[in-house]
Amino acid sequence: MTIFALSTGPGISGIAIIRVSGVETKKVIKLLTNGTIPEPRIATLKKINKINSSELIDEGIILWFPGPESYTGEDMAEIHVHGSKAVIDALHASISKIENCRMAEPGEFTRLAFQNGKINLLKAESIADLISAETEIQRQQAIKIMSGKSADKFNELRGKLLKILSNVEAKIDFPDEDLPDDILKEIKKNSNYVLQNIEKILDDQKVGERIREGFKITILGPTNAGKSSLLNCLSNREAAIVSEIAGTTRDVIETHLNIDGYPVIVSDTAGIRESKSEIEKKGIKLSLNRADEADLKLIVVDAKNLVISDVLKGLLDQNAILVINKLDLLEEDIDPEIKKLNHVLISIKENLNIDQLILKIKKNLKNKFIKNDNILITRERHRQHLKQCLNHLKSFNEKNEVDDFDKAAEDLRLATRNLGMIVGKVDVEEILDSIFNDFCIGK
Ligand SMILES: Nc1nc2c(c(=O)[nH]1)N(C=O)[C@@H](CNc1ccc(C(=O)N[C@@H](CCC(=O)O)C(=O)O)cc1)CN2
Numbered sequence: 001m002t003i004f005a006l007s008t009g010p011g012i013s014g015i016a017i018i019r020v021s022g023v024e025t026k027k028v029i030k031l032l033t034n035g036t037i038p039e040p041r042i043a044t045l046k047k048i049n050k051i052n053s054s055e056l057i058d059e060g061i062i063l064w065f066p067g068p069e070s071y072t073g074e075d076m077a078e079i080h081v082h083g084s085k086a087v088i089d090a091l092h093a094s095i096s097k098i099e100n101c102r103m104a105e106p107g108e109f110t111r112l113a114f115q116n117g118k119i120n121l122l123k124a125e126s127i128a129d130l131i132s133a134e135t136e137i138q139r140q141q142a143i144k145i146m147s148g149k150s151a152d153k154f155n156e157l158r159g160k161l162l163k164i165l166s167n168v169e170a171k172i173d174f175p176d177e178d179l180p181d182d183i184l185k186e187i188k189k190n191s192n193y194v195l196q197n198i199e200k201i202l203d204d205q206k207v208g209e210r211i212r213e214g215f216k217i218t219i220l221g222p223t224n225a226g227k228s229s230l231l232n233c234l235s236n237r238e239a240a241i242v243s244e245i246a247g248t249t250r251d252v253i254e255t256h257l258n259i260d261g262y263p264v265i266v267s268d269t270a271g272i273r274e275s276k277s278e279i280e281k282k283g284i285k286l287s288l289n290r291a292d293e294a295d296l297k298l299i300v301v302d303a304k305n306l307v308i309s310d311v312l313k314g315l316l317d318q319n320a321i322l323v324i325n326k327l328d329l330l331e332e333d334i335d336p337e338i339k340k341l342n343h344v345l346i347s348i349k350e351n352l353n354i355d356q357l358i359l360k361i362k363k364n365l366k367n368k369f370i371k372n373d374n375i376l377i378t379r380e381r382h383r384q385h386l387k388q389c390l391n392h393l394k395s396f397n398e399k400n401e402v403d404d405f406d407k408a409a410e411d412l413r414l415a416t417r418n419l420g421m422i423v424g425k426v427d428v429e430e431i432l433d434s435i436f437n438d439f440c441i442g443k
């Protein structure tokens, strides 16, 4: 099957690129240009006609990449045309008429690249991350993984396990021969090395995932404290409705920010109070769920009504900042007990001390992004495989008895398999759909 898709973004653009991959690629070029195949990898200007007609669609540039030296490893072509809906539609319609040509699924070009051994699974995922990167740090992380350092590390660890496995299997094949002491020592050394490396990689404060998905800040507090006002103030736009009516916000409202290159998702939530309204109660439940997931909580309270409920007290941990708002209305001193908490006094109305709050947020953020190791886990999938690997390795280490060699070998095989799945070295067919469905079309 030959696939094709628009690889540049949708909407009007100066130029659009349609990519083709598969055995019929040459035929597609010939039929569209009524002519010869350009020199490989040389941009060549051509008149592009409707199939089986001399009606001109557009003048465009054709790039011909004969397989296997192409992105997917198959024969490929790029057709660069003017980026209008009409040109793209006409081109799509023409290519669809050619036998065995169909529109590509999301991520299908990259899936082919993986299946044809051009790239490993980590690289495929990081290409998707690079395409959706919005901030500098997200771009750097994606490029780092694309360059292959993490994959090298996982392959190195897997290699060590395979080495152990071959020794253990030798013992199973020749049960009468004891493993020499130096080999037993080597096995112990290597399995501990892998174990410690994985433990170190897992002990990462989820930095990689935070960079990929965004650092989660949740605004919480009693009704009318100014939570929605704070969201609007931080994101510089009217994202949420502000009113003097208590209970205005019911749903969670999110905005995406870029703070010094760090991706941040700020959520405004329903004010927390005793409520009889079923809708409001649902909103409050959502607020508390968000509090659980947050990397940082901004607990907003009204300076003139400084009672902190038990629920809010429970949320004031080391990942929380107490934001005392409406400083402009404050007449008396603040309770010294409250002053002991990690707090900041602001007025959104008078724009007082907002910079202090942002500084505090940045400090918290930067602390969370510190990481000494180069190996970054960017997805839950990687974490799960590493945890499984660790469990099997621990179970392997517990088996010292001579009779347990069979079971030990099985533990090792499973540990090795889980490491292999991260990079895509072993059969991962069942997880490919879920990985590539997140891609955009044309990639
Ligand atoms: N026009 C265009 N720009 C693009 C891409 C593309 O496909 N087309 N890319 C798409 O991702 C990225 C560049 N990545 C690419 C990766 C591999 C090959 C490729 O043809 N690889 C062959 C030959 C390698 C070589 O000659 O060095 C191969 O791996 O065998 C092309 C682009 C970004 N820019």
Ligand SMILES: Nc1nc2c(ncn2[C@@H]2O[C@H](COP(=O)(O)OP(=O)(O)OP(=O)(O)O)[C@@H](O)[C@H]2O)c(=O)[nH]1
Binding pocket: 222, 223, 224, 225, 226, 227, 228, 229, 230, 241, 242, 243, 244, 245, 246, 247, 248, 249, 250, 269, 270, 271, 272, 325, 326, 327, 328, 329, 346, 347, 348, 349, 350
């Ligand atoms: N005086 C004063 N009023 C403020 C300040 N910040 C917000 N307000 C007002 O406080 C009221 C409530 O603000 P909101 O942002 O809607 O409060 P909220 O916490 O989102 O309220 P709910 O969504 O109902 O829980 C509005 O009338 C705001 O204009 C401030 O710094 N000073």
Ligand SMILES: [K+]
Binding pocket: 223, 224, 242, 243, 244, 245, 246, 247, 248, 249
């Ligand atoms: K309100």
Ligand SMILES: [Mg+2]
Binding pocket: 227, 228, 229, 240, 241, 242, 248, 249, 268, 269, 271
């Ligand atoms: Mg609100």
